[in-house]
Amino acid sequence: MYVAVKGGEAAIDAAHGWLAEERRGDARVPELTVAQIREQMTLAVDRVMAEGSLWDPDLAALAIKQARGDLIEAVFLLRAYRTTLPRFGASVPVDTGAMLCDRRVSATFKDLPGGQVLGPTFDYTHRLLDFALMAEGEVPPARERTAEPGPVPHVVAVLDREGLIQREAEGEGPVPDLTREPLELPADRALRLQALARGDEGFLLGLAYSTQRGYGRTHAFVGELRTGTVTVEVEVPELGFAIALGEVVLTECETVNQFAGSRTEPPQFTRGYGLTLGRTERKALAMSLVDRALRWRELGEDFVGAPAQDEEFVLSHCDNVQATGFLEHIKLPHYVDFQSELELVRRLRREAAEGATREAAE
Amino acid sequence: MTPLLEVRGLTKSYGRSLGCAEVSFDLWPGEVMGIVGESGSGKSTLLNCLAGLLEPDAGEVIFDTRADGPRDVLRMGEPERRWLARTDWAFVRQNPRDGLRMGVSAGANVGERLMAVGARHYGDIRARATDWLRRVEIDPARIDDRPRTFSGGMQQRLQIARNLVTGPRLVFMDEPTGGLDVSVQARLLDLLRGLVRDMGLSAVVVTHDLAVVRLLAHRIMVMKDGRVVEEGLTDQVLDDPRHPYTQLLVSSVLQV
């Protein structure tokens, strides 16, 4: 009995029902609230916001809940929502120099204006499972200290004062928007950085790691890594000044890399840059290494064939929503194409067999 | 008679370092020009500028086109230049891997230029590829093999066939015998000399090997630090070098 082409509707409904039940899990265990995810799964929420390119902790938490904790699926949900939102304009560039830092470290200077602030980091924890967390219990409040007043200047500004680090040219014209314009290659740095900021953390991590292992090595030092709150402002033409819309948490990483020099330019350090939404430190670090590796042409370096140097390769493959969709589409039916391949192979085999018979006869 | 190629004041620098400067010469139909010099002398830069692969800072490269007579190649649009590159010009690279498609068969390598200019009869394309394999002394039975299964000398001969199949009038060669061992070099030079003569080709050959120009070139230019320091008939320059640098080149090579 031939039934294969019927029943798609019923099957989809049944699958969705089952999915909803699986998402909820054992009904005897209390259901997670969005607020719990937002407050206690903050790094997951931050990753979803960073790769989803949308600052909204509540929606990101909802997406994680709906996606059963599959973060790429959650990023996808958030992106699909974001894309329907009207776009009123672009904010004034945020001033990360004025960031209220709750973490700020430099690997290039032992101490510096503004100080080293470890903040809430896993860095020096011992990775031992804490079985106390399995039992429910409140943690004692952390010790508090008043922040030292005063600005926290960027480390590269210190190097810049001596002319030790390469100056970045001011961008020209409006910054392109990848979510509103197609990616055109070759891309300028602003567009590249934008793509990397939305890119998959794991992909960028792998690429950055490959540069460290010699595939497009750039000898990176972490000049500075900072996380904190910045104010987002927007210019209102009628008012003639910028007004604050709210605050977002950002992570910024600037690397100081091997110096370049030429007959016309004395040696100078070069830099890579990473800026990401939320507390997404691994991503910001990786981004700055990949950014630096992609700058080989502009800095007069050799293309050594490393993946991280290949703009087209990196930008075409860093988006996990695109990647996972295309990867998974091979689950869809391909009967028609397969059928035509089947016909062709049969025909070729038949012809080969006939050829062999003919030869044998001759 | 009109020169096939007139080069005037060709200059190309990389930032502060000089590629080549103020190079001028004429190339006549059927003539082979050798450009010699050690590595870094600017000869490859010059060749790449002539072939439209590098954009020079100044100068003119005037080619006597079949349709419209002398035209400055550097001021042509890219489509027109590419068309020339597929029809009237050929470029033989030192490393055959740069000039061949290693992933497709020898027949397709030779046939590609024919197809690029509109050949659409499989049987004809294959017949011409077979003929050309024979002319460059490759067994036509290897027509469906990929070049990676060929020896270095065969690969280089295949590259020559791929380039000459459309009957170009001007061939650029960049160290065509470099990287081959001596006996293979001799055979290749012999083949090239025969093809150039039989087809009446004009060629610009860049090499650091004076034996190559001695055999192939009618005239030579000697380059040093991006400039032409001496030029003339090959035998004249090699037998009676005037410039101290040419004397040095000749003495260090020909004594062997």
Place this chain on the structure above:
Amino acid sequence: MTDYNFAYLDEDTKRMIRRAILKALAVPGYQVPFASREMPMPYGWGTGGVQVSAAILTPEDVMKVIDQGADDTTNAVSIRRFFEKTAGVATTTRTAEATVIQTRHRIPETPLREGQVLVYQVPIPEPLRFLEPRETETRRMHALEDYGLMHVKLYEDIARHGRIATSYAYPVKVEGRYVMDPSPIPKFDNPRLKSEAIQLFGAGREQRIYALPPHCRVESLDFEDHPFEASKADHPCALCGATGSYLDEVITDDAGGRMFVCSDTDFCATRRGEAA
């Protein structure tokens, strides 16, 4: 679903997509870059086609969605539901009644007529992609009409297999200028690319839209001595008896039993209805 605009996309986005479509129609076969949006279905599952459909749909349209020629395959169901929900348009399975048909991998058997639009879902729009992986290089090749490589591929097929071994996504030349990938339709469908209807191709992940205006000249690439051939399984349909339609092979048991049935379910059902 009241939180979303008609057919899901906001009007600005639709306008942007329509501009790309108009450009694509003006330069047949040329791939127009467009700012593809995230859609609520994954990339590779028809986002390009869905965006094109969303941009051209009007409330009066009657929509048909097929995948592999069938209206009832899961992805076709999912996309049809999406438009029922977000646009509230009428839907149909009848080719003749539809004004907009979104398809994956097939052209309906029933000839399309003026006034209909066929929207293709395209996975890889670049016909040169598997010969030359770099976008910057393939765009240059299109610009300079540098298509020798395309025939190199066909030459290699014949040298190796004795015939052109491309059976679907068979490349075509449009109006004597651009080489185009007709999306992974079987080459059996290629002759019907010349049509009275408007044909739009949307590639979401790759951010490209291209088009064939009505009556546009479309030639499948070939050699004079190895001409293009639209082939299919050499059987009649086991259900409706049609001999000229593209067939799916259905395995009926695990002892090698199989049957061949029309891939176009509407075509097959209509024929059976008429016969009854």
